[in-house]
Amino acid sequence: MEVGVAKYSGYCFGVKRALSIVEKTLDEYSRSGKGVYTLGSVIHNPGVSKKLSSMGLLSVKDPEDIKPESILIIRSHGMSPRILRYLLQKNIKIIDATCPFVKKAQAKVKKLENQGYFVLVIGNRGHPEVIGIKEQLDDRNVKVIENSIEASDLDFKKKIGVVIQTTQTADRVKSITSVLIDKCEELLICNTICDTTKKRQETAKELSKKVDVMVIVGGKNSANTTHLADISLSQNKSTYHIESFNEIDQEWFKKSDKVGISGGASTPKKDIIDIKKTIESFDS
């Protein structure tokens, strides 16, 4: 059995950068007695979250749970300016690990608003990155849409400006923007899908066409990993999305000569290697 790994898979630049900022901050403040917090997990990967928590990182869901005068690291997904203001009032030191690609999308929406566009953010409305982008603007000037049905329900606008969640698939964006053409006089699309995401999606798509079974590795709550699994499934019905090698079922590979593996931007390389080794061991 041949087991191949997609050329672009595993940690992206933004995740590596955020993790290095977290480790450096924990190291710097470990003896200060001040808590080091994140709002939600640093990355959507349960194994990594567990490791960071054992190193002393406090991950909380509610900004009210962050103690005054402690340290808060903004995750790679970014943060809403409303929450940031609240934390600064509590004298919390902010360390910003927002991915530069997310920063770019945040800057784009502000520019569009200043230029008089009604701003649409294409993405998952519950995702922290999307919330952080949307909340850069006055609520009256921005809306999040998830699909073409929501796009067709929009009222007509003179000028619509579009910004895209960095991890969306190009196909979903195309299906939405084709509807938007009839919803305004002027449509300006800023393609803020990050390059890393594009490469991961393209290589996973190509590999899934060539293999009998495709395995996508990464958190089930990770937007970019879920998109990879959807893309792979559209090309290959024998696609399995797993978080660790414990979920692998030998039965999946019984009639397979070729297996492909890809991992999301928040998947450690080690997880991908462990899974590759486990699958290869079925062949011996």
Ligand code: F3S
């Ligand atoms: Fe940044 Fe793209 Fe990764 S937006 S966090 S480089 S998936």
